[in-house]
Amino acid sequence: MAAQPSTIIEAKDVDFYYPGGEDADSPALSGINLTVNQGEYVALVGPNGSGKTTFLKLLNALLIPTHGQVLVKGISTAVESTLPEVRRVCGMIFQNPDNQLVATTVEEDIAFGLENLALPPEEIRNRVFKTAALLGLEKLLSQPPHLLSGGEKQRVAIAGVLVMEPECILMDEPTAMLDPAGRRDVLNTVRELNRNRNIAVIHVTHFPEEAAGTDRVVILNEGKLAADGASAEVMTDLQFLHGLGLQGTTAVELAALLRQDSFPLPPQILYNRELVDSLCSLGQNS
Amino acid sequence: MTRSITLGQYIPGQSFIHRLNPRLKILILVLILVLLFLLETFGALLASLAAALAMFALAGIPFSYLMRGLRPIFYIALFALIIYFFFTSGGVVLLRIGFITVESEGVEQGLFIVARLVVLVLFSLLVTLTTTPLSLTHGMGYFLKPLRYAGLPTEEVAMIMAVALRFIPTLMEESQRLMRAQLARGADFETGSIFRKAGNMVPLIVPLFVSAFRRADELALAMEARGYRIGARRTRMHEDIITLKDWGALALVLVLVALVWAFSL
Numbered sequence: 001m002a003a004q005p006s007t008i009i010e011a012k013d014v015d016f017y018y019p020g021g022e023d024a025d026s027p028a029l030s031g032i033n034l035t036v037n038q039g040e041y042v043a044l045v046g047p048n049g050s051g052k053t054t055f056l057k058l059l060n061a062l063l064i065p066t067h068g069q070v071l072v073k074g075i076s077t078a079v080e081s082t083l084p085e086v087r088r089v090c091g092m093i094f095q096n097p098d099n100q101l102v103a104t105t106v107e108e109d110i111a112f113g114l115e116n117l118a119l120p121p122e123e124i125r126n127r128v129f130k131t132a133a134l135l136g137l138e139k140l141l142s143q144p145p146h147l148l149s150g151g152e153k154q155r156v157a158i159a160g161v162l163v164m165e166p167e168c169i170l171m172d173e174p175t176a177m178l179d180p181a182g183r184r185d186v187l188n189t190v191r192e193l194n195r196n197r198n199i200a201v202i203h204v205t206h207f208p209e210e211a212a213g214t215d216r217v218v219i220l221n222e223g224k225l226a227a228d229g230a231s232a233e234v235m236t237d238l239q240f241l242h243g244l245g246l247q248g249t250t251a252v253e254l255a256a257l258l259r260q261d262s263f264p265l266p267p268q269i270l271y272n273r274e275l276v277d278s279l280c281s282l283g284q285n286s
Numbered sequence: 287m288t289r290s291i292t293l294g295q296y297i298p299g300q301s302f303i304h305r306l307n308p309r310l311k312i313l314i315l316v317l318i319l320v321l322l323f324l325l326e327t328f329g330a331l332l333a334s335l336a337a338a339l340a341m342f343a344l345a346g347i348p349f350s351y352l353m354r355g356l357r358p359i360f361y362i363a364l365f366a367l368i369i370y371f372f373f374t375s376g377g378v379v380l381l382r383i384g385f386i387t388v389e390s391e392g393v394e395q396g397l398f399i400v401a402r403l404v405v406l407v408l409f410s411l412l413v414t415l416t417t418t419p420l421s422l423t424h425g426m427g428y429f430l431k432p433l434r435y436a437g438l439p440t441e442e443v444a445m446i447m448a449v450a451l452r453f454i455p456t457l458m459e460e461s462q463r464l465m466r467a468q469l470a471r472g473a474d475f476e477t478g479s480i481f482r483k484a485g486n487m488v489p490l491i492v493p494l495f496v497s498a499f500r501r502a503d504e505l506a507l508a509m510e511a512r513g514y515r516i517g518a519r520r521t522r523m524h525e526d527i528i529t530l531k532d533w534g535a536l537a538l539v540l541v542l543v544a545l546v547w548a549f550s551l
């Protein structure tokens with residue numbers, strides 16, 4: 001139980017088997033050890049069925065490890081009596097913006113978690129209005145969710161988590177069902193919260209660009225940790241990514257193709273900007 | 287598109303009627319319905335129609351919502367009119383077609399019944415349009431509370447109702463999308479016998495059910511992730527406070543009922 005003060009999440013030798021899953025000797029997750037510190041922004045990537053969603057659910061006590069332990073701020077997720085605290089510290093945003101909004105108006109949806117904590121109405125209202133103002137949702141407070149755009153729905157979901165004053169936000173492909181504008185909106189919102197409020201983020205994504213924009217990338221494959229490192233390292237190792245059936249960012253992929261054509265590009269290109277700059281300086285030199 | 291679903295579709299606003307306490311609003315509606323059944327004269331009925339329209343204006347509800355809300359009762363009204371016109375006798379004969387006669391008594395009664403129905407629907411509509419569905423379910427939940435002592439989980443039932451209300455527009459939207467998709471593939475929901483029509487609905491109903499269950503699954507997870515626990519004590523963001531204004535409105539309606547009753551208006 002002696003977790004570091006700055007550690008938010010600690011997974012220790014976690015195995016997870018779905019009860020009644022296909023067969024007992026294929027765990028959804030096995031031997032996972034992972035620590036996430038306060039204020040870190042971690043991208044979680046991996047092929048379909050690699051266990052990303054399962055892992056997030058373990059961090060929020062929606063699932064309990066079959067073996068091993070998950071500690072959230074030092075509290076084991078397996079203890080029933082501390083569940084509300086675990087879920088307050090670790091909020092979860094799901095992929096489908098429609099299926100996580102519970103209430104008939106935006107403000108009541110943001111309030112849902114606080115109502116579950118049985119806080120006094122006065123305090124609930126104050127916190128809801130403050131959070132809505134922070135995310136620019138004031139104008140939408142009395143709207144029913146089905147009239148919002150996908151991006152707005154996800155921001156309402158984020159507000160519903162943020163109002164609980166979490167220390168970690170878990171996001172399961174939060175932008176997969178959004179249009180480009182909605183995606184940008186949601187990513188900027190989360191990034192700001194991460195920077196300004198020091199909230200840790202674990203972000204499951206299929207978009208290489210989103211993963212490349214984080215501090216740290218963790219890769220799952222067939223229920224095991226396949227990589228864990230700085231995004232500049234993990235996301236530029238194309239051979240490794242392709243081996244798992246994953247893609248690099250456009251810049252990484254393109255740079256690799258150009259290198260095959262023997263253009264001498266530096267190895268650490270990750271973003272489009274870097275690629276363009278290198279190409280420009282190449283052009284000038286030749 | 288989904289705005290066209292009027293029942294349970296709240297129109298945001300800040301009017302006096304919007305802000306009336308939902309519990310009392312329901313009680314007042316019941317009283318008004320009683321009042322409408324006590325009314326005996328066209329004059330009183332017209333006055334209540336005027337009152338209903340004035341309240342719609344006060345609540346800032348567009349006229350189109352009103353018409354849309356009345357549409358479902360159109361055929362009922364027509365049916366009632368026909369029955370009364372042709373089968374109620376008394377008064378002077380206004381029209382004679384063969385052995386069928388239309389007599390003044392029937393016309394009067396028919397019009398009275400239909401006018402009453404219209405006013406009744408208008409007042410009910412006013413409540414559903416100015417109260418969030420959630421407040422409405424909580425308001426009704428309040429009157430169901432005594433059932434808790436009979437072992438009914440009223441809090442949970444209220445939550446179920448609230449969630450159902452939340453998802454009605456979403457599922458409507460989805461069914462319309464599915465219908466369009468099927469229409470684009472040449473499906474036909476309009477012609478044929480009733481059995482054929484029902485058969486044609488299968489490709490619509492099945493995916494809708496599948497999706498609804500998937501949604502339910504995800505929603506349950508999301509609710510759990512946000513700390514909802516069955517049986518745990520909850521509070522609500524908007525307290526159910528009854529103010530002096532609310533009592534005033536109730537008193538006013540009570541006085542009206544008493545007047546109508548006393549003077550058989």
Ligand SMILES: Nc1ncnc2c1ncn2[C@@H]1O[C@H](COP(=O)(O)OP(=O)(O)O)[C@@H](O)[C@H]1O
Pocket residue numbers: 018020021022028046047048049050051052053054055
């Ligand atoms: N509810 C469940 N019951 C049984 N097996 C499941 C369930 N959910 C997921 N799985 C299995 O667990 C594995 C990991 O799934 P998941 O965590 O959803 O992967 P990802 O999110 O990376 O696509 C998959 O093999 C999947 O078939």
Ligand SMILES: [Mg+2]
Pocket residue numbers: 052053054172
């Ligand atoms: Mg998944």
